[in-house]
Amino acid sequence: MDHPILTYTKDAKELVIDSKEVLRYLGYGREKITEEDKAMVEKLLPEAVSVMHPRACYGRYELSFDEGNVIQLPYGTITSRDLTRNLMGCQELFLFAATIGPAFDTLIKKKRLTSVAEACVLQSVGAAAVEDFVENLCAFLSQEVQKEGYTTRPRYSPGFGDVPLNNQVGLFKTLQPAKYAGITLMDTLIMAPEKSVTAYVGIMKEK
Amino acid sequence: MHKLMTVMEAAKQGFVFFEGGCGSILQAAGLAPGELPETWNRLHPEIIQKMHFDYMAGGVNILKTNTFGANSMKFGEEGEDSLENLIHLAIDNARHAIKTIESGKDLAGNDLSAEILTKADTNHYVALDVGPLGKLLKPLGDLAFDDAVEIFKKTIQIGAAYGVDLILIETMNDLYEAKAAILAAKETCDLPIFLTTAYDESAKLLTGASPMTVVATAEGLGVSAVGVNCSLGPDQMVPIVEELYRYASIPVIVNPNAGLPRTENGRTIYDVTPELFTKSMQVLAEKGGRILGGCCGTTPAHIGAMIAGMDSLTPQAVTEKNDTIITSYTHGVVFGKRPILIGERINPTGKKKFKEALRNHDIDYILQEGLTQQEKKADVLDVNVGLPEIDEPSMMEEVIYELQAVTDLPLQIDTTNVEAMERALRHYNGKPMVNSVNGKQEEMDKVFPLVKKYGGLLVALTIDEAGIPETAEGRIAVAEKIYKEAAKYGIKAKDIIIDPLAMSISADPRSALVTLDALKGIKDRLGGLTSLGVSNISFGLPSRELVTSSFFMMALQNGLNAAIMNPSSAEMKKIYYTFMALAAIDENCTEYIEYATTLPAVAVVAAPAAGEVKTGTDTTAPGEQDPLVTAVVKGLKERSAALTEEYVKTKTAMDIIDGMLIPALDIVGKGFEEKKMFLPQLLMSAEAASAAFDVIKASMAARGAEQEKKGKIVIATVKGDIHDIGKNIVKVLLENYGFDVIDLGKDVPPELIVETVKKEDVHFVGLSALMTTTVPAMEETIKQLKEAGLDAKVCVGGAVLTQEYADMIHATWYAKDAMETVRIAEEFFAS
Secondary structure, three states: OOOOOOEEEEEEEHHHOOHHHHHOOOOOOOOHOHHHHHHHHHHHHHHHHHOOOOOOEEEEOOOOOEEEEEEEEOOOEEEEEHHHHHHOOOOOEEEEEEEEEEEHHHHHHHHHHHOOHHHHHHHHHHHHHHHOOOOOOHHHHHHHHHOOEEEHHHHHHHHOOOOOOOHHHHHHHHOOOHHHHHHHEEEOEEOOOEEEEEEEEEEEEEE | OOOOOOHHHHHHHHHHEEHHHHHHHHHHHHOOOOOOOHHHHHHHHHHHHHHHHHHHHHHHHEOOOOOOOOOOOOOOOOOOOOHHHHHHHHHHHHHHHHHHHHHHOOOOEEEEEEHHHHHHHOOOEEEEOOOOOOOOEOOOOOOOHHHHHHHHHHHHHHHHOOOOOOEEEEEEEOOHHHHHHHHHHHOOOOEEEEEEOOOOOOOOOOOOOOOOHHHHHHHOOOOOOEEOOOOOOOOOHHHHHHHHHHOOOOOOEEEEEOOOOEOOOOEEEEEHHHHHHHHHHHHHHHHOEEEEEEOOOHHHHHHHHHHHHHOOOOOOOOOOOEHHHEEOOOOOOOOOOOHHHHHEEEEOOOOOHHHHHHHHOOOOHHHHHHHHHHHOOOOEEEEEOOOOOOHHHHHHHHHHHHHHHHHOEEEEOOOHHHHHHHHHHHHHHOOOOOEEEEEEHHHHHHHHHHHHHHHOOOEEEOOOOEEEEOOOOHHHHHHHHHHHHHHHOOOHHHHEEEEOOOOOOOOOOOOOHHHHHHHHHHHHHOOEEEEHHHHHHHHHOOOOHHHHHHHHHHHHHOOEEEEEEEEOOOOHHHHHHHHHHOOOOOOOHHHHHHOOOOOOOOOOOOOOOHHHOOOOOOOOOOOOOOHHHHHHHHHOHHHHHHHHHHHHHHOOOHHHHHHHHHHHHHHHHHHOOOOOHHHHHHHHOOOHHHHHHHHHHHHHHHOOOOOOHHHHHHEEEEEEOOOHHHHHHHHHHHHOOOEEEEEOOOEOHHHHHHHHHHHOOOOOEEEEEHHHHHHHHHHHHHHHHOOOOOOOOOEEEOOOOOOOHHHHOOOOOEOOHHHHHHHHHHHHHHH
């Protein structure tokens, strides 16, 4: 088996960006959201969506476990109780990296100069957009393996729980997201473009 | 036997063929995930040599060394996998394959079949393959442009010194990185440079560049061939190749994937078979592709079939294209079709506030000037930051860089300082406009080499050693001289635009007529393009806009192609849109009609009456609240400004600030602290209050009064951290509450903070960090402030900070949000 790196894209217009969700990221309680608040978010959506370019790459790899919460990943071994719990029972996993693209970062930089309020709302719009894109990607990956009688586990990202963020280094080496999806890793282990997500998705036999 | 010739000579004669996929072949041969393919030059030379051999057996001319990812970020200087050793081995493998096939043998030493002998009887070249670095360049990522150039140089130096025939810069998905690689090649060797970039489904690079943008930029930098590779299958490349051929005066390269990969039973499948690939490539050759090969998923079978399929075709001619184009990092602006508006507002001449911004290093102010002009539909922004007391080269480089981080308009680098010009040209992302050179020999000797090296559209003023000619004839003669001198450097006439100079009619009543005659002569007799700083015409006269705009119309009528003007000027815009409609440039008057609906006579200007504004939250007291308080609480920017305009006529600044703005901000601040209002509302109110403050400031300035500040605060996002939104929120609020905020920006080294605190005698410092990885930089800053013996208290905040962290790094305070920072500052300065 070779390990191709495949890509997944989606038209930004098809992303579901729920203004309530955006407001929730901004700290609004669900019951307090007014029509006016929603309108404030919705006003910004057309321009925001016009600069989004959702793009992801992913690969499928073998996986094994050793004693003491040690997991053999394609780029090396890691020790993590949380990821072991997430991937337990899986023989394979997907690695993915997904983004809504660099132009969105530029838009936020520009808005910062004209309205910090709008820049701030846009931050959450971007978070909601990449979240929805990743949900779509995960549903797609799940479908892909279903044909073979497998199911997928909920995604888990480096930096969550006891999985150190420096796993990004190995993940980037394996998946080359710079080439396939235009996502890069900065020296701080933060990704550029900013609205990007990487994760592990376990693949297990359907019961 | 074939005739020996260089790769460029070969490309002049007919098709030239590149190899196809490399990475996909190595993966199929067992390259493990994450394994660096370049190490196979040493570990499996036989596989690499066989790949090259198989491609040549099908008729390939140009071999791509297995060095796609060979750069100093991945490989060190020592050992068998050093950068140098792997590049040498890669070239050895290619040369060995060439030597073998040219000796009539295969790699096992057997004689070649007659068929292969015929196909391999052609010129062979080794291209040093240079791929992207895997890092986004600043400002989008964290790799500095100059560092990228240095990294590329290391790779190219090794390859060039070891003997390759050309440099292939490929799979670039960012124009800026492509420019860094091209410059690195130019500054290292004289080999031909080929550039291929990777477009997405929308025919744009990842960072937004269109094919036209890439061609204009690459040709400006002097590449020998330009094209497209990777990410798409051949059929999807049709519109891209059409656009490349439409604008390129150099050969077009086409190296597609074999379609998009998918998996079947754990194997990678590419859908495009050699037969389908050949058919599609024939179409692409008809569209203008001349240097043809493949990328991921293509195999010797694909490329061999494709080469055989070209036998019956003749490539499209490489022709000189006469378009005058400048570009931003996304799109091009073409001169000669419609008048181009160049915004003149980024210029300190006669602008007190702008000068102040330059002296205070207030980059945001300059950027806002740029964004306003973009809003007002400028096509290009002129950038002039010359002021005797500042370091112009550094400022020019910084402003160009920062502007390109927020606007996608092309820029005009406006300076007479040669160092500033070079630094701007070097760091500009795209092909800029350069303002200016003139007919003085000394000036031409300085400026032409720069434009030759970096590319650009050069504005040439019709002045020479004898001054400004008084007649149109004289100015046309200077223009001719400039064209001639430029040609000596290989700068084409299409990359020069003549400025025949608009001079005030108050000094010489015939000056407008001379300029208009010159415009016409340059257009009709020299076939040249023209640009003018039109506002000069009215210097010294009252109601200048009237004269300037009328002259603008006359100049357009005489063929003016571009005007440096104020895009916010209503009179100028009237002329622009009416001229476009009358001259049938704006067909069906679409743009004119759209413009007309924005005119005040048509626009709806009804503002809500004071009593109508309701708040929708329970934090405002009912009934008696002043309309300005309501407007600020509601975050209504325009209304707050309008009300304040009224109030300043009858009330004192203190009454408005202390009696309305601060109470309004307090209402919102309290609502925020009680979680009844949220961050966007807090910020919108802050912006509404800012708008009101601006009105007050303007009115005080008009009366020569100064607003009293509560205290001076330095704020910064610490070194290594480029997230500044939190810091900006704090800044907006602090300024609203009357503090004098010195904002040092993001990624600020501790030394600069210490120096500023010392120089400005500041006692309150706000530091922000978003990431755990940059908290040490925050600690270091606090340490350095202490060591410098400065009496400065430090308030820290940011996503990862807690009271615990703050204590650990010896901060004076921890503020959980922007409002709390204001409270802390108020308390501190009150005591």
